[in-house]
Amino acid sequence: MCADTTTPDYRSTVFLPETEFPMRAGLPQREPDWLKRWEEIGVYDRLRERGAAEGRAPFVLHDGPPYANGHLHIGHALNKVLKDMVVRSQQMMGKDARYVPGWDCHGLPIEWKIEEQYRAKGLNKDDVDVVAFRQECRKFAEGWIDVQREEFKRLGITGKWDDPYLTMDYHAEAVIADEFMKFVMNGSLYQGSKPVMWSPVEKTALAEAEVEYHDHTSHTIWAKFRVIAGDALYTKTPTDVVIWTTTPWTIPQNRAISFGPAIAYGLYEIIGRPADSGATIGHRVILADALAEATFAQAKLAGPEFVRRLADVPAADLSGMVCAHPYRGIEGGAGEWDYDVPMLAGDHVTDDAGTGFVHTAPSHGDDDYQMGLKHGLPMTYNVEPDGSYRADLPLFGGQHIILPDGKEGPANVSNIKALAGAGALFAKGKLKHSYPHSWRSKAPLIYRNTPQWFVAIDKPLADGMGQYGETIRARALTSINDLVEWTPQTGRNRLFSMIEARPDWVLSRQRAWGVPLTCFVKKGAKPTDADYVLRDAEVNARIKAAFEAEGADVWYVAGFKERMLGGLHDPEAYTQVYDVLDVWFDSGSTHAFVLRDRADGAADGIADLYLEGTDQHRGWFHSSMLQACGTKGRAPYRGVLTHGFTLDEKGMKMSKSLGNTVAPQEVIGEYGADILRLWVAQSDYTADLRIGKEILKGVADSYRRLRNTMRFMLGNLKDFTEAERVELRDMPELEQWLLHRLAELDAEVREGYAKYDFQGVFQKLFTFCTTDLSAVYFDIRKDALYCDAPASVRRRAARTVLDLLFHRLATWLAPILVFTMEDVWLSRFEAPGESVHLHDIPETPKAWLNHALAVKWDRIRAVRRVVTGALEVQRTAKVIGASLEAAPVVHVDAETKAMLDGVPFADLCITSAIEVSSAAAPADAFTLPDVAGVAVVFRPAQGGKCERCWQILPEVGTLSHPATCKRCNDALG
Structure with missing residues (x-):
């Protein structure tokens, strides 16, 4: 009989990894189940209960409200994921991290959508009852809130989704009105007639945050204003001051010419002209010397054969001059422009472009307005809300500057022709430049003089809140410098420069959907009169109570004025204001009805963090700062974090017309929300972020490598018990070194999360997983884990370390990969009500740190x-x-x-x-x-090859299990 030479099969004796955690994630299909689970077990509310029970220090991230008017775009996803990573990481580091999502519900974006629906049906908004119109706006917002809420939740965002804040809630509207009435009472509110950025298409003033800049081609003109009084040098021979402007339509509103007192000016005489020039030989013009050559070239008079310089024109001579309006005596002008045009020194005038003279129309520009205030220039009211000249304006009545469809009207060309006909057009041209447009209608804007309500930001406030300054501007600048931490620091500089230079805040909008300016003005009084605005705390209390009970719509119900003033004041003596508040005042007031008034707000009404895109330096960060400095005396936040915008893979701005947009819903459908979240974590959010198919493929590859790390741990921790645990002192040096690395990482992760450096946290963890774990520790310890006897110290130590590693990696990564780490956690600890998001990052013993050992193992590695x-x-x-x-x-x-x-x-x-x-x-x-x-x-x-562990050793073939080495022989018993 032959001997049995069959090699034994030892596969069943090896402790191979075993786990139900799948290699393929299946995130798009599986993530909704975890969302459902979190809702069923009430993770967010349980954390709040725990925070109260343990007396945890609160951390409040106050949500900047998105508009409820459409599906989410990738910028929304970036913003909300960043917020979620902040909230979750702060919670897991021991805080009571609260997040109440909110929505901005009033304002032009929503109103414009309803108007579009009206226009499509051939209806006119102005023919509809205002309350009925407002209710349609409310329904529209409600519908989109429900849509956006589900889209945000699908991203894995934690928060109080069952009780968000809405600016159109009755309590919110009452508080917004109450916050406005604080400005009424502290005397900073005033009505003024001054130029504001105006949308002729939307027929309303716009805030700076509602303005975007696009390239626009404007008409440019060089126009002559005849000198009619002054030194004889300029009046004996026809002499003109030449101005340059890119808004010919403002010429009818001209009231002065500004010059720079430090600029060198010259008197030039026309001594010749080419055949195609309309210049008059012998006439003289005054120009800034630095701009004369370019101006004459534009008028086809370049060269010494056409022009000669006669003399300097000192500032004293300019100050003594008076000019005639170019339309003075024009046929059909009816004497409209037969007034003198003074020459005024202005520091805003430069010789960088134009002629060195600024045509000054106080009704159509801030610099012009300031000159008007300083010198008592009259305001004009020639431009109607729809961007047309008043009907009775001679020559130009009814002509539009901007047509209702946003295109240019005839006003510019009509003025150019009128100037040419009057002999006052020196030259003309076209200029492509950056020009303000409405961010909603995309139509060009104009500066228009109109009565508006303003908050004076430099007026001392006697409100007893002067700790950080007596004026809104002073309080804001002090807050920026001393009270707020900026991430990145450049945000501080940007907001500081904006607030340092900004004019008074325009609060009023000529719209229907919003919180009204809840004030009454005295009939017959002037805006400058002390009693022009009714200031009565009892009236204000009545208004707030009515809004709490019935919402802001009640302001528009017949008899409301009588109801509010009755028994206190004669209703017939006052007029009710029907403008609505700038929507940025709404969102700027959210600190009051969210942080101050909610039980889950902040005890002092101040948020730990505001987090939005860089555009909000002129938006929500800005308006919240101004609003709170007027009503709280300081900024409503301690920290501000700003992120960049999303671009395509080539660095191009995303645009539907270019077809390069990336919808978050599509990314989730293909990869899952965790891949989108990982893209955020891998990116430097302080700059603009790129996203596209190739980038997402790279993110998915990083994700797979992390997932494999977690799967290896799970597979090798099956049935791990406390009885196996090995103390640090009894562990091999390799395990001691890994625990040292965990202790180092724990400090780095906590510091990174505290600084909102998610990219840094992820990079450190990813490098650790791929370099320290996969390439070193796992690679080395696979043999011991698979082949050592269960009782061996080496295997037990390795499993102990894997358990400690598991708890840290799962919680370190949970704020980023919210679904995957839940999957990982439940693969070990599946139990009713269990979730990784109910746990903190475990404390790491300082005893794990062993720097001497780390130096040694650096050399060994x-x-x-x-x-x-x-x-x-x-x-x-x-x-x-x-x-x-x-x-x-x-x-x-x-x-x-x-x-x-x-x-x-x-x-x-x-x-x-x-x-x-x-x-x-x-x-x-x-x-x-x-x-x-x-x-x-x-x-x-x-030697021989061990058929169990595959090592080649001399002892193989000499033991009781002849196909094994001594280690495996002992393990088999």
């Missing part, structure tokens, strides 16, 4: 890298198939040899044997240029 490099050469040459077929000789210095003799270096290098020598290495030994003093000589392993 460096030597190991040379060994693996040498073996890779042999593997590539097909000399060996696996590193266990090798038993190399490693030549090192004596100190390194002593270090390596104290560790199982063959195990670390995953070789069957290894010899460490301090002898000189042969010349052909393998080295790496960046690891000095290490050389490796390859030798094949000697």
Whole structure:
């Protein structure tokens, strides 16, 4: 009978990884189940209860409200994911992190949508009852709130979704009105007639935050104003002051000419002209010397044969001049422009462009308005809300500057023709430049003088809240410098410069959907009169109570004025104001009805963080600052974080017309929300962020590598119990080194999350997982985990470390990969009501830190890298198939040899044997240029192959289990 030579099958004796955690994530299909689970077990509310029970310090991120008027875009996703990572990380670091999502419900974006629906049906908004119109706006907003809420939740955003804040809630409207009435009472509110940015298409004033700039081609003109009084040098011979403007339509509103007192001006005479020029020989013009050549070239008079300079024109001469309006005496003008035009010194005038003279129309520009205030210039009211001239304006009555469809009207060309007909057009041209447009209608804007309500930001407030300054501007600047932490720091500089230079705040809008300016004005009084605006705390209380009970619509119900004033004042003596508040006042007031009034707000009404895009320096950050400085005396936030905009992969701005938009819903449908969240974490949000198919593929690859790390841990932790746990002092050095790395990482992760440096946190964790774990620790310890006996200290220590590692990695990554880490956690700890998001990042013992050991293991890893490099050469040459077929000789210095003799270096290098020598290495030994003093000589392993662990050792074939090594023989018993 022949002997049995069959090799035993030891596969069933090896402890291979075992886990139900799938290799393929299936995020698009599986994520909704986790959302449902979190809602069912009430994760957010349980955390709030825990925070109260444990007395945790609150952390409040106050949500900047998006508009409820359409599906989410990728910018929304970026913003909300960043907020969520802040809230979750703060919670897991021991805070009571509260997040109440909110929506901006009033304002032009929503009203414009309803108007579009009306226009499509051939209806006119003005023919509809205002309350009925407002109710349609409310229904529209309600519908989109429900849509957006589900889209935000699908991103894995935690928050109080069942009780968000809405600016159109009755309480919110009451508080917004009450906050406005504080400005009424502190005397900072006033009605003024001054130029504001105006949309002829939407027929309303716009805030700076509602304005965007696009290239626009404007008419440019050089117009002549005849000198009619002054030194004889300028009146004996016809002499003109030449102005330059890109808004010919403002010429009918001209009231003065401004000059720069420090600019050098000259008197020039026309001595010749080409055949195609309309210039008059002998006439004289005054220009800034630095701009004369360019101006004459535009008038086709370039060259000494056409023009000569006669004399300097000093500022004293200019101050003494009076000019005539170019339309003075014009046929059909009916004397409209037969007034004098003074010459006024102005610091805003430069010789950078134009002629060095600024045509000044106080009704149509802020600099012009300031000149008008200073010198008592009259205001004009020639332009109607729809962007047309008043009907009775001579020559131009009824003509539009901007047509209802946003295109240019005839006003510019009509003025150019009128100037030419009057002999006052010196030159003309076209200029392409950046020009303000409405962000909603995309139509060009104009500056228009109109009565509006303003808050004076430089008026001292006697409100007892002067700790940080007596005026709104002073309080805001102090807040920016001393009370707010900026991420990144550049945000501080941007907002500071904006508020430092900004004019008074325009609060009023000529619209229907919003919180009205809840005030009454005295009939017959002037805006400058002390009693023009009714200031009565009892009336204000009545208004607030009515809004609380019935909403802001009640303001528009017949008899409301009588109801509010009755018994206190004669209703017939007052007029009710029907303008609505700038929607930025609404959102700027949210600190009052969210942070101050809600139980889950902030005790002092101040948020720990406001987080929005960089555009909100002129938007929500700005309006919240102004509003709170007027009613609280300081900024409503302690920290401000700003992020950039989203671009396509080529760095281009996303546009539907270009077809390069990336919809968050599409990304979620293909990859899952966690991939979108990981894209945010991998990106530098302080700059503009790029996204596209290739970028997302790279993100998905990073995700797969992280997932495999977690899967390896889960597979090797099956059935781990506390009885297996090994204390630090009893662990091999490799485990002690890994715990040192965990302690280092714990500090770095906490510091990164505290600084909102999600990119830094992720990079450190990803590098740790791929370099320290997959390439080193897992690679080395697979053998012990699979083949050591369950009772071996080495295997138990490895499983202990895997357990400690699991708890940290799962919680470190949970704020970023909210769904995946839930999957990971429940794969070990599935129980009713369990969730990784109910846990904190575990505290890490300081005893784990061992810097001396870390230095030692840096050297060991460096030597190991040379060994693996040498073996890779042999593997590539097909000399060996696996590193266990090798038993190399490693030549090192004596100190390194002593270090390596104290560790199982063959195990670390995953070789069957290894010899460490301090002898000189042969010349052909393998080295790496960046690891000095290490050389490796390859030798094949000697002995038989263990059929259980595959090591090649001399003892194989000599034991009771002849196909195994001693370690495996002992494990088999």
